[in-house]
């Protein structure tokens with residue numbers, strides 16, 4: 001990187017944007033991060049993530065936070081269990097005895113860890129990007145909702161997730177419904193209050209998938225189990241059923257009706273909820289998603305390659321993208337040369353992963369979901 005100062009604006013304080021800012025700062029390059037959240041704890045950050053060696057874990061090492069991560073990580077959270085629709089365990093792989101191959105961490109803890117690693121004031125909260133304006137030369141201007149002030153930058157990094165505003169000048173692509181919806185629910189203080197469901201879930205993730213639907217229960221820290229009730233279904237399934245999503249009893253009854261005949265313990269993930277139900281239709285960008293190199297603008301993470309979560313790769317890839325982009329900026333004379341080099345790596349990697357994720361969700365929510373998932377897990381052993 002030449003010594004001339006460049007203005008780098010990263011939009012989005014998710015795992016990808018924060019890793020990018022941190023790796024830049026470790027090399028003495030300043031970057032500001034803008035996020036629409038009003039503060040770090042403004043919303044629930046979601047479930048547990050396992051860090052894969054070549055992507056998430058690689059990025060944590062590049063960011064110099066691997067040791068801090070290991071203090072929070074739950075290696076035992078790697079346990080993977082398959083259960084049939086009656087509730088009988090048919091596959092169970094405990095975490096590797098060596099530990100730390102793909103250790104788990106709660107998303108909120110990961111975000112906190114990365115925020116703590118940054119120079120204070122790096123993240124400007126309560127900045128909702130509305131649009132990006134092209135200026136003379138290669139610079140761009142960021143316009144934020146409800147703010148008169150704008151920000152000019154030599155490089156704008158779109159780390160702003162699925163519905164990225166930075167993506168718009170680069171590509172016409174929009175996320176499309178995958179055909180699968182998760183209804184999220186959760187149980188608190190499980191070892192004391194929900195002992196049987198805690199035992200069924202184990203220390204990591206339990207999946208019971210069959211005939212286009214199923215349960216994914218995932219142990220988080222603090223005695224919480226996050227449950228995704230997955231269904232291949234029209235996006236407006238609740239409207240078709242005349243269902244008010246704000247009415248928990250109606251949602252519960254609709255789910256119980258869909259899962260009639262499934263084992264009693266599995267149904268208790270629905271009935272014994274402590275959190276109510278959140279409808280989460282799953283979206284993905286079309287595959288392949290590419291764009292022409294554009295001076296002053298690039299994307300990382302979900303903004304570049306939103307894919308179904310069943311592969312468990314989205315956050316890992318976002319972090320690797322953030323680390324690779326930062327390293328490219330360190331290694332090249334100008335940010336535009338860096339972006340070209342970064343995108344040469346990013347795009348093929350994203351296309352390969354997005355194909356795998358699309359196949360993954362199609363297999364997991366198919367008529368033969370149970371056989372497919374068991375064969376997949378057994379082949380990975």
Ligand SMILES: Cc1cc2nc3c(=O)[nH]c(=O)nc-3n(C[C@H](O)[C@H](O)[C@H](O)COP(=O)(O)OP(=O)(O)OC[C@H]3O[C@@H](n4cnc5c(N)ncnc54)[C@H](O)[C@@H]3O)c2cc1C
Nearest residue numbers: 012014015016036129160161301302309312313314315316
């Ligand atoms: C149910 C579910 C389970 C998942 N499980 C896993 C898993 O096990 N492993 C895994 O690797 N991945 C998983 N994923 C995928 C993972 O959550 C995403 O791929 C990952 O969060 C992407 O990171 P990111 O940094 O690109 O974007 P995000 O995490 O989406 O962060 C984007 C940030 O940008 C901000 N933002 C958005 N719009 C604006 C705007 N206009 N202006 C300013 N700020 C903005 C947001 O507030 C947010 O902080 C899962 C996803 C889902 C839905």
